[in-house]
Amino acid sequence: xxxxxxxxxxxxxxxxxxxxxxxxxxxxxxxxxxxxxxxxxxxxxxxxxxxxxxxxxxxxxxxxxxxxxxxxxxxxxxxxxxxxxxxxxxxxxxxxxxxxxxxxxxxxxxxxxxxxxxxxxxxxxxxxxxxxxxxxxxxxxxxxxxxxxxxxxxxxxxxxxxxxxxxxxxxxxxxxxxxxxxxxxxxxxxxxxxxxxxxxxxxxxxxxxxxxxxxxxxxxxxxxxxxxxxxxxxxxxxxxxxxxxxxxxxxxxxxxxxxxxxxxxxxxxxxxxxxxxxxxxxxxxxxxxxxxxxxxxxxxxxxxxxxxxxxxxxxxxxxxxxxxxxxxxxx
Amino acid sequence: xxxxxxxxxxxxxxxxxxxxxxxxxxxxxxxxxxxxxxxxxxxxxxxxxxxxxxxxxxxxxxxxxxxxxxxxxxxxxxxxxxxxxxxxxxxxxxxxxxxxxxxxxxxxxxxxxxxxxxxxxxxxxxxxxxxxxxxxxxxxxxxxxxxxxxxxxxxxxxxxxxxxxxxxxxxxxxxxxxxxxxxxxxxxxxxxxxxxxxxxxxxxxxxxxxxxxxxxxxxxxxxxxxxxxxxxxxxxxxxxxxxxxxxxxxxxxxxxxxxxxxxxxxxxxxxxxxxxxxxxxxxxxxxxxxxxxxxxxxxxxxxxxxxxxxxxxxxxxxxxxxxxxxxxxxxxxxxxxxxxxxxxxxxxxxxxxxxxxxxxxxxxxxxxxxxxxxxxxxxxxxxxxxxxxxxxxxxxxxxxxxxxxxxxxxxxxxxxxxxxxxxxxxxxxxxxxxxxxxxxxxxxxxxxxxxxxxxxxxxxxxxxxxxxxxxxxxxxxxxxxxxxxxxxxxxxxxxxxxxxxxxxxxxxxxxxxxxxx
Numbered sequence: 001x002x003x004x005x006x007x008x009x010x011x012x013x014x015x016x017x018x019x020x021x022x023x024x025x026x027x028x029x030x031x032x033x034x035x036x037x038x039x040x041x042x043x044x045x046x047x048x049x050x051x052x053x054x055x056x057x058x059x060x061x062x063x064x065x066x067x068x069x070x071x072x073x074x075x076x077x078x079x080x081x082x083x084x085x086x087x088x089x090x091x092x093x094x095x096x097x098x099x100x101x102x103x104x105x106x107x108x109x110x111x112x113x114x115x116x117x118x119x120x121x122x123x124x125x126x127x128x129x130x131x132x133x134x135x136x137x138x139x140x141x142x143x144x145x146x147x148x149x150x151x152x153x154x155x156x157x158x159x160x161x162x163x164x165x166x167x168x169x170x171x172x173x174x175x176x177x178x179x180x181x182x183x184x185x186x187x188x189x190x191x192x193x194x195x196x197x198x199x200x201x202x203x204x205x206x207x208x209x210x211x212x213x214x215x216x217x218x219x220x221x222x223x224x225x226x227x228x229x230x231x232x233x234x235x236x237x238x239x240x241x242x243x244x245x246x247x248x249x250x251x252x253x254x255x256x257x258x259x260x261x262x263x264x265x266x267x268x269x270x271x272x273x274x275x276x277x278x279x280x281x282x283x284x285x286x287x288x289x290x291x292x293x294x295x296x297x298x299x300x301x302x303x304x305x306x307x308x309x310x311x312x313x314x315x316x317x318x319x320x321x322x323x324x325x326x327x328x329x330x331x
Numbered sequence: 332x333x334x335x336x337x338x339x340x341x342x343x344x345x346x347x348x349x350x351x352x353x354x355x356x357x358x359x360x361x362x363x364x365x366x367x368x369x370x371x372x373x374x375x376x377x378x379x380x381x382x383x384x385x386x387x388x389x390x391x392x393x394x395x396x397x398x399x400x401x402x403x404x405x406x407x408x409x410x411x412x413x414x415x416x417x418x419x420x421x422x423x424x425x426x427x428x429x430x431x432x433x434x435x436x437x438x439x440x441x442x443x444x445x446x447x448x449x450x451x452x453x454x455x456x457x458x459x460x461x462x463x464x465x466x467x468x469x470x471x472x473x474x475x476x477x478x479x480x481x482x483x484x485x486x487x488x489x490x491x492x493x494x495x496x497x498x499x500x501x502x503x504x505x506x507x508x509x510x511x512x513x514x515x516x517x518x519x520x521x522x523x524x525x526x527x528x529x530x531x532x533x534x535x536x537x538x539x540x541x542x543x544x545x546x547x548x549x550x551x552x553x554x555x556x557x558x559x560x561x562x563x564x565x566x567x568x569x570x571x572x573x574x575x576x577x578x579x580x581x582x583x584x585x586x587x588x589x590x591x592x593x594x595x596x597x598x599x600x601x602x603x604x605x606x607x608x609x610x611x612x613x614x615x616x617x618x619x620x621x622x623x624x625x626x627x628x629x630x631x632x633x634x635x636x637x638x639x640x641x642x643x644x645x646x647x648x649x650x651x652x653x654x655x656x657x658x659x660x661x662x663x664x665x666x667x668x669x670x671x672x673x674x675x676x677x678x679x680x681x682x683x684x685x686x687x688x689x690x691x692x693x694x695x696x697x698x699x700x701x702x703x704x705x706x707x708x709x710x711x712x713x714x715x716x717x718x719x720x721x722x723x724x725x726x727x728x729x730x731x732x733x734x735x736x737x738x739x740x741x742x743x744x745x746x747x748x749x750x751x752x753x754x755x756x757x758x759x760x761x762x763x764x765x766x767x768x769x770x771x772x773x774x775x776x777x778x779x780x781x782x783x784x785x786x787x788x789x790x791x792x793x794x795x796x797x798x799x800x801x802x803x804x805x806x807x808x809x810x811x812x813x814x815x816x817x818x819x820x821x822x823x824x825x826x827x828x829x830x831x832x833x834x835x836x837x838x839x840x841x842x843x844x845x846x847x848x
Contacts, residue, residue: 007414007415007416008416008843008844010416010840010843010844012487012488013488013489013490014486014487016486017483017492017493017494017495018493019494019496032476032480035476035483036475036476036479036480039497040479041446042439042496042499043496045500045506045509045784046784047506047513047514047782047783047784048510048513048514048517048779048780048782048783049517049782050516050517051372051517051519052368052372052517052519058513058516058517081476082402082469082472082476083405083406083476083477083480086395086399086402086473089399090399090400092395093392093395093396094396128354131354132354132355135465136453136461139449139452139453139461139465142468143446143449143450143453144450148442151446155445155449155465155469156469158465159391159394159465159466159469160391162462162465163390163391163392163395165350165354166390166391167392169349169350169353173341178349181349181353185353185356188356189356189359198360202358202359203360203361205361205366206361206365206366
């Protein structure tokens with residue numbers, strides 16, 4: 001039996017906004033993701049051309065080589081609008097906070113074998129600069145991309161990358177000191193190990209096609225870096241050598257990657273499924289940036305993996321290829 | 332453990348610095364000007380981005396935690412308001428027209444702010460301002476969405492909002508707020524920050540956002556009020572960013588001062604012209620008034636803004652000259668605007684009406700120097716005509732100002748009996764303006780403002796009819812065709828409040844909710 005609470009019922013004139021009804025095919029209740037996303041970006045009758053880019057409209061489909069009949073064909077499987085996004089991240093940061101507390105309060109950082117600590121400092125701390133690049137690049141995709149369905153998740157991704165850069169900074173401060181941050185930055189600027197990756201990041205910062213930038217950053221670079229560093233190196237290799245506390249400190253990144261890749265895959269899939277031309281363009285970008293990213297990550301992987309780096313990086317690339325094939329872009 | 336104890340403890344400021352600017356580096360594989368291509372052309376000189384003082388220090392983990400808490404509360408209140416038919420608790424159904432104005436005129440601007448701050452943030456080579464701008468970009472999509480979500484329930488029961496995105500890009504008066512933000516986002520990143528971060532968010536926010544939220548609070552609209560209050564701490568951050576930006580730019584190089592002064596002059600006036608809509612909302616559309624437009628201008632601009640500009644005087648910045656003309660217009664602005672919307676009620680997505688006797692008395696009390704003399708007689712005449720069945724609807728199209736895009740309704744400064752017209756010639760064409768200030772803005776950047784998508788010109792050029800319309804057929808009704816292009820439902824979304832479905836439904840539903848019938 002259920003209890004029957006009564007409220008005064010008034011028959012509504014309509015169930016959602018007309019633009020939403022047109023898109024979902026009927027006047028029926030719409031989700032907050034739909035009402036907060038669909039057609040949010042202005043589409044017509046712009047008044048002025050950007051003084052910073054007079055060849056384009058304020059929002060312009062032609063900033064990319066990708067052609068979509070409808071840019072609202074993109075859907076975020078997480079259905080993130082701001083509120084849903086903030087709640088999801090707040091929960092994850094709660095866990096991250098508890099993990100940092102746990103490691104700090106029990107003095108677990110001090111129990112790490114010296115070689116593990118060194119490896120972690122050398123490997124993880126310079127990655128805060130890579131995340132900073134991810135912040136800038138996603139801000140650019142958000143600013144210059146077309147359609148809220150495509151651009152909205154990018155501001156979330158941008159700020160997530162900033163959050164990750166800040167978590168990595170905290171790892172550096174916890175396992176080392178401000179000097180550890182400085183040393184990592186020197187390595188980032190000068191050591192041969194990092195130059196391929198730094199060049200990659202700087203080269204993406206000058207990309208003008210927002211979808212290519214999306215591919216170079218979110219698909220190729222993060223698609224190899226996160227499985228290699230957080231899954232292979234930290235969760236498998238280092239944990240087996242007594243580095244489990246480090247896995248606790250990077251749980252945010254592991255969970256975040258598992259979540260965001262669903263959106264990245266959906267985006268690639270939608271763009272490629274639109275036309276053979278899109279598929280060819282996206283496929284070309286993925287292959288080109290994947291090869292560059294894999295080469296750039298190889299010396300970085302060696303910090304922790306030594307001679308096994310080639311083999312394990314190749315494995316990660318293989319998994320990446322399988323993932324792309326599943327998204328409809330065999331590369 | 333000893334090693335841990337020996338660690339240098341970072342102060343808040345140092346800690347925030349390693350969490351933000353410590354992440355940045357000077358590139359060597361690509362040139363600075365290729366990574367930051369939009370930073371030089373405005374002529375602003377920045378010598379040292381490190382001089383930037385972070386206006387607030389919020390790391391992402393703290394941001395997520397704090398914002399999620401606010402979102403939880405906000406959506407709980409919106410849900411309760413909706414479940415409880417909260418819309419029937421507003422003062423009277425006329426109030427809902429304020430909500431229509433807000434969602435079609437203002438909420439889409441929050442979205443442009445989101446994209447604009449993403450652009451500006453990405454464009455700045457300084458990590459401090461970049462992080463602050465990107466955080467604001469994230470906040471702005473929050474504001475756009477919470478507004479749409481809060482107002483979604485009103486749309487289910489009332490007319491005029493059902494296609495607000497479509498309307499925003501097309502309906503004649505909505506080109507006023509739209510062109511304002513288009514103007515800002517198409518400017519360079521520094522001007523965008525002065526336009527939106529400083530002039531809009533700092534100088535004018537108490538005259539724009541706040542009157543809507545206070546109006547909602549005074550009129551029983553808990554849904555709208557709650558998103559306003561929930562945005563308050565975001566707005567506080569945005570205001571400190573706006574102020575820091577201006578101080579930073581001014582301190583960097585004396586050559587920046589005249590550029591910034593021109594922008595402040597321009598954007599104060601541009602912003603003020605958009606506030607015309609707010610002025611009439613405050614004086615006419617809120618059944619329960621919070622304060623008059625004139626009082627709001629005096630408190631928030633003349634007093635508070637006056638103090639601000641005194642503070643900025645040490646940089647060589649002076650009060651915008653347009654303030655003098657605004658002071659002369661403050662007795663007239665809202666009345667001239669409301670008269671215009673009363674005229675053009677056929678082509679707007681909200682209802683208009685004539686104030687009742689009590690409201691006329693309130694207006695006369697708030698505007699002793701202008702209302703009885705210039706506006707009451709006009710209203711008395713219109714009311715009389717409406718009572719005889721001749722409710723006046725103007726079916727001709729007004730001339731628009733090339734810059735602010737408001738119909739040329741404003742009177743000469745100091746002479747409320749004479750319409751103010753200004754014009755300028757540019758490359759063989761004549762352009763029209765509502766004021767010296769709009770004319771000056773045009774003359775400073777004619778190449779920009781000749782591009783304006785003026786709704787009236789566009790209608791006359793045949794660009795505002797649904798596809799496939801043939802205006803040459805006999806009996807062609809241009810207004811009906813324009814309304815179809817706007818996707819406004821004639822007889823439901825437009826015209827006088829007295830005859831509206833909104834009014835009838837509200838009365839019936841309130842009866843249903845409060846009586847046993």
